[in-house]
Amino acid sequence: MSSRVGILTSRAGGTTIKLRNGLRKFLDAEIVEMSRFFDDFDELRNYEVALNYINSRQQITLGSIAESMTTLINDVSTFMKCKSKAFVSFLMRSRGIPVPETFILSHPYTEEKIEEILRRVRFPLIVKPNSGSCGKASILVREEDDLRGVLDYISAIHEIPPVSEKIVVIQEYVKDARDLRAFFVGDEIVAVEERVKESGWKRNL
Incomplete structure (x- = not known):
């Protein structure tokens, strides 16, 4: 098996492109659009590790298939829990x-x-x-x-x-709230990002 890293997504966009470009400084990484597969997902076995950015509505099916083919980060269960705002709160x-x-x-x-x-x-x-x-x-x-x-x-x-x-x-509603994003590797916070919106009541971008 090659040491390539796959970034699995329903459709390539700004976040996955930035992630791929950043990873390519250290690893052989590429975006894999899951929508192009119909019945043969064996290509996923070529990735030693795959990052899970699949749309939440397709997560149970496509995420579970990917999970059976390679080591998936984050796994389907973790992804679905984190997508639930109620559960996280x-x-x-x-x-x-x-x-x-x-x-x-x-x-x-x-x-x-x-x-x-x-x-x-x-x-x-x-x-x-x-x-x-x-x-x-x-x-x-x-x-x-x-x-x-x-x-x-x-x-x-x-x-x-x-x-x-x-x-x-x-x-x-919390007035003047801040949008802070923490990035974890395992149980350790490795980076924190504050994102600022210029106008409107919504604080997240």
Whole structure:
């Protein structure tokens, strides 16, 4: 087996290209677009290690196939857990790490559930999908009527299967928050990056 490193992705983009260019200073690395495979994935055996950047919606199928062919970093189970904003928030809280107040609302969004959340939240707050990045589909909600409207809209979309796992995260809005990204190798933090957005309420890029 060669010592090449594969960067597995659904489609090559800015992050994977930067990662490949950085790795090439030290290793023989290349991007592998999983969408070009139909039935024969044996090419993946040529990579001693593969970095997992496959789209989360394709992770169970394509990620699991890749995992059977090579050493995958991160493995499918770790990837799926990290993509869940709710899981990560509650895991951090259970470890004593301060996080914004977080509620999980699973479909159907009954009046009883909404009333219970309204008794416990403080506006403004954020409504966001449980997975995703860059603040996509996150909504800043400033009052009760807006929250009900957002949940009504999401509920209507969920009637068109399959849209998502049908879980939304309702989270305390933290003004002037900072976007810090920590990079781990095993249990060790090897780098921290702060990313700054010039305008808008969203702090992540």
